[in-house]
Amino acid sequence: MPSHSTGKTDIEIAQHAVLKPIKDVAKNLQLEEDDLEYYGKYKAKITYDKINALKTKKDGKLFLVTSINPTPAGEGKSTVTIGLGDALKRLGHKTVIALREPSLGPVMGLKGGATGGGYAQVVPMEDINLHFTGDFHALTAANNAISALLDNHIHQGNFLQIDPRRVVWKRAVDLNDRALRHVVVGLGGPGNGVPREDGFDITVASELMAVLCLAEDLNDLKQRIAKIVVAYNYEKKPVTVGDLGVEGAIALLLKDALKPNLVQTIEHTPAIVHGGPFANIAHGCNSVMATKTALKLADYVVTEAGFGADLGAEKFLDIKARTAGLKPDGVVIVATIRALKMHGGVRKEELAVENTAALQAGLLNLQKHVETIVAFGLPFVVAINRFASDTEAEIAVLKNWCSERDIPVSLTEVWEKGSAGGIDLANKLLEAAKQRNNFRPIYPLESTIEEKIETIVRKVYGGTGVEFSTKALRQMEDFKRFGWGHLPVCIAKTQYSLSDDPKKTGRPVDFAIHVRELVPKLGAGFIVALTGDVLTMPGLPIEPAAYQMDVDENGRAIGLF
């Protein structure tokens, strides 16, 4: 993020950070050596024994960080989350940050890294951005083991009468690989399985990722895995992992991945980084195990949900919080003046030029997300992640806009200053959290799938309604018959717009959302609605970030940023 003014890149700052041994970071949370499984000196998993022992403890307070719709300008939601955690610790509060793990796909594609930025980073950033503690690899292996066992079942006699045309379980890789979206497997003759159409999702979109992130413990994980619908039989009845009889083997492959990972920020604030579904194509929150463990260990927990409040926060509040019985005590909505200007129509190349008119126009996007958080009944603060290019006039416009609407706002400078740049935000959030909290999900579970989707579209996206494809309409009938109508919905939608058209930035009006297909995720416990052209497997750009990546002879990473 060179538009900040320190002159150092994120990886330079991260590589120069002096880390504490993770056992020392853990000690501040009353975690002893036996409560941890080390992965090198600076990473550890927390044992099941310790997590069980914590169950009787009182919970701390939970803060959720969300944002406006992302733009190519960058919003820095992770950066603000980390900086806010550091600031709460600096104020003397026992604090734990709870984040998602980065996916290798975007790291090698566009982003290069996803561990915050500047002086608000979690470390060791190289490890976290690459294989970390192997959780995603375990998920990929487990996902593909289900596929292998399923195809083997069909090949070896197909006792369950699975219709190879109706296999809904896809394979997975933790990479951006468009060539794997639509494939045909089982070619090459009778010795090589039964030919059928298949596809690969990115691992973060796999139902197993959602299952891992929503499971309360290893038994719950196994029960959820058993419920996963992998195919339909020739009578069009669902076939599950439990029917295949392999939920035990799959749970075994995930026995370590389910344990939360402890790392630290550059300022040594404990951070639990665990689970990582994307918020556009999945439910977008870190794991329930991590969040609940963090709440037992700290007085304040700061967590984030992916992309804008229309995606991650909605899913955090309607799916994760409801499933796990969580209630946020306050919300932070992150924006940048640069991104708001883009929402107001400015091109990326012209962001450095002062443009208060565009900022005014772009503020409509922020306004919608504020309305959403209000609709959920939650107290909040708007955090402006300050960039060097922000002008005094622009900052004044923003502040006026907020004060006219009684919206609490804080200028944060955590990228440049670490915790010192987030003290004001922390104080305002602690203040906001004292206000009345009327949290409730946006729709009741008793509504039909159709009603749930419509409610989200109207109340969260600000759209006029929903157009269902013929397929989706038929599926809703089927799902009702299967008894799945009570499940929450997880909408897969572009992150760039409140609508399902990524080009409609700002605050689009008079739009409908197009639901082309539903995907039942019985293990996760929700129904995914695929809208617009959203893809569950990203592609690589013309110049992937991988082209810049390298490693020196001592194993030091180059080109992560």
Added chain:
Amino acid sequence: MPSHSTGKTDIEIAQHAVLKPIKDVAKNLQLEEDDLEYYGKYKAKITYDKINALKTKKDGKLFLVTSINPTPAGEGKSTVTIGLGDALKRLGHKTVIALREPSLGPVMGLKGGATGGGYAQVVPMEDINLHFTGDFHALTAANNAISALLDNHIHQGNFLQIDPRRVVWKRAVDLNDRALRHVVVGLGGPGNGVPREDGFDITVASELMAVLCLAEDLNDLKQRIAKIVVAYNYEKKPVTVGDLGVEGAIALLLKDALKPNLVQTIEHTPAIVHGGPFANIAHGCNSVMATKTALKLADYVVTEAGFGADLGAEKFLDIKARTAGLKPDGVVIVATIRALKMHGGVRKEELAVENTAALQAGLLNLQKHVETIVAFGLPFVVAINRFASDTEAEIAVLKNWCSERDIPVSLTEVWEKGSAGGIDLANKLLEAAKQRNNFRPIYPLESTIEEKIETIVRKVYGGTGVEFSTKALRQMEDFKRFGWGHLPVCIAKTQYSLSDDPKKTGRPVDFAIHVRELVPKLGAGFIVALTGDVLTMPGLPIEPAAYQMDVDENGRAIGLF
């Protein structure tokens, strides 16, 4: 292995073993805490700094364990390797065992586990058999990242003019999944890449696995990766990973996987378990980094090569030893009376019945492998891994057979007794190692590819010659033109027979080997010759081992054995 007599399963013995913290095991090798990166309490990687610092130290002696052709009766080569290491330590020698890591595919397919057996096991067996330190997952991710970047290159303009019909780089999963042997990728229209035929190999057959196992250090790894041929362009010229410009990113993904893993046996003998190419479809040896590090740390290093001496040992001696400048000081050839009886024509169900005639017939298989090790100029001992069902008459036949031929032989009982059951073998091997050692590879590098394959077939397999397919003949011409004729060959062949027909057990005569295709592995530095029907992606059986696998609520594995 219930035919042994303790009445306990391997996993029961392993789960009841009392492990030492790995730092204590390391301390006996003069490895300090800073020389290690811990993965939990009982696994660690050795740092590059330490490996570099060791370079000036003197090497210990190297023992190679190989076997007869495997049968469904089980030979216990890993068990003998581990028991021999334990016995050498018991005799007061500073000993390190150097093994390969198990692949998840066979663990979930047939084997259930691959960490020795009985009282000769490496532990923690659950971890080693599942994800271990993530090396194979890193390889899978790196392998598939090359594919994604290659397909993206083709999709984004194809500057290198890669012919999509001539992509030789395959994707990989560390699973047995026959449905992925032949696939078509890039389907679904212009936004989803360029359609082409593709296939998946099991990760242990990936060239990256061979590269990891043959690399001397991280720089060598990167240079080898750059040389990997991934495709041919429209002019039929090879295109490499270096041409794609991504060797840095791929090496970065493997920066930790290249570090050797330290664990222990049940008797606390240090074991370096690292790398794991299969010996039938790949070169079948653990990593050069691991073997060389072990030689610096110990007076005696015991390592094994996969399957029979026709596969693993041949490749160890002709590829790994030659590339890395290693010279074994002695060889152990493992056999069991049960397996020899199977080579003599007995069915598995009748193995418990005494049958000295079948044993006599089966000894011809052992004899060929003895001749092979003699042809390599190496001193050796035959180790009979004793089973409870072996009768005194059978043992007498075997002993007579050996003494008539002056073949040193030892009855080992390491499965049942641990180190105590291997003392005799250790002493005989130490004695053998004092004999004249005339080690030389079986063929000179200057021979043509054709000559090399013919030499292996005649001298190692005992065949009469080689039949090359039209394709293989054309490829040999091409490879000569590309300047690849000087490389060693790595023959992919069934492990069950000296021939390329798995049904021909014992010692087949008058057979030719059929080479259907050659695969250049420029990064690994050898040419693979695919013979018979051998497949680089195994399938699952009707009742995969996965059906028995489970995990309890505390994370304890069930069904690994």
